[in-house]
Amino acid sequence: MANTKQRDSFRASLDKEPHEVASMFDGVARRYDLTNTVISGGQDKYWRWATRRALALRPGERVLDLAAGTGVSTVELGKSGAWCVAADFSKGMLAAGRHRGVPMVAGDAMALPFADDSFDAVTISYGLRNVADPDLALREMLRVTKPGGRLVVAEFSTPVVPVFRTLYMEYLMKALPAVARAVSSNPDAYVYLAESVRAWPNQRQLAMRVAAAGWSSVKWRNLSGGVVALHRGFKLG
Numbered sequence: 001m002a003n004t005k006q007r008d009s010f011r012a013s014l015d016k017e018p019h020e021v022a023s024m025f026d027g028v029a030r031r032y033d034l035t036n037t038v039i040s041g042g043q044d045k046y047w048r049w050a051t052r053r054a055l056a057l058r059p060g061e062r063v064l065d066l067a068a069g070t071g072v073s074t075v076e077l078g079k080s081g082a083w084c085v086a087a088d089f090s091k092g093m094l095a096a097g098r099h100r101g102v103p104m105v106a107g108d109a110m111a112l113p114f115a116d117d118s119f120d121a122v123t124i125s126y127g128l129r130n131v132a133d134p135d136l137a138l139r140e141m142l143r144v145t146k147p148g149g150r151l152v153v154a155e156f157s158t159p160v161v162p163v164f165r166t167l168y169m170e171y172l173m174k175a176l177p178a179v180a181r182a183v184s185s186n187p188d189a190y191v192y193l194a195e196s197v198r199a200w201p202n203q204r205q206l207a208m209r210v211a212a213a214g215w216s217s218v219k220w221r222n223l224s225g226g227v228v229a230l231h232r233g234f235k236l237g
């Protein structure tokens, strides 16, 4: 009991030490999906739909949903008719989503347990920011993607309108932790969320890092005024 209590009030630090991040998400898992919907004001469903659209998946394609957590993102991708596998290194998150019946693999984004050229598309939603070495994860995603395949990264980003950006940063630092205290199984993790979003590169900086990892024709699209950005790239055929 004492251990559970300790784990449930645990947050990772911004150096994102992998076992701290994994334990933090183990603690968040129980009410993860509900908390997302509450703190995003219901926008999470639109962002997931837009991610699926950006991937332009076709029935029968093989898709890796990396850092898939409870598999809620994987279920959305599966609506395309593509075969989608969820991978994550938090066994707690995977266990919380087991009822969804999507194929799940425990694995680290920085050393993916898949062969080269395995997937038609690879995607990561709200996960890349949490990986200790995001550039290594981007290179790993390139390795497991087939030539001609594509990547979509969905991640929190920088709102483009200055007044909205200021209000949003206030929301992140003040209101979000309070809302999370009311709904989450690990409210401290949402203080980490706020800090990690503020420290994350903006749209242009992230596009440069995606390209530096070897992805071609990298472009992005803002959702909800830049609260979220979708970055897309291709592996040269």
Ligand SMILES: C[S@@+](CC[C@H](N)C(=O)[O-])C[C@H]1O[C@@H](n2cnc3c(N)ncnc32)[C@H](O)[C@@H]1O
Residues within 6 Å of the ligand: 018, 021, 022, 025, 066, 067, 068, 069, 070, 071, 072, 073, 087, 088, 089, 090, 093, 107, 108, 109, 110, 124, 125, 126, 127, 128, 130, 131, 132
């Ligand atoms: C905010 S959740 C996102 C879950 C899901 N993609 C979604 O859209 O709701 C971030 C996930 O990234 C996972 N994660 C962080 N670093 C990872 C790594 N190095 N390898 C695999 N998963 C990782 C965490 O365990 C967590 O489940």
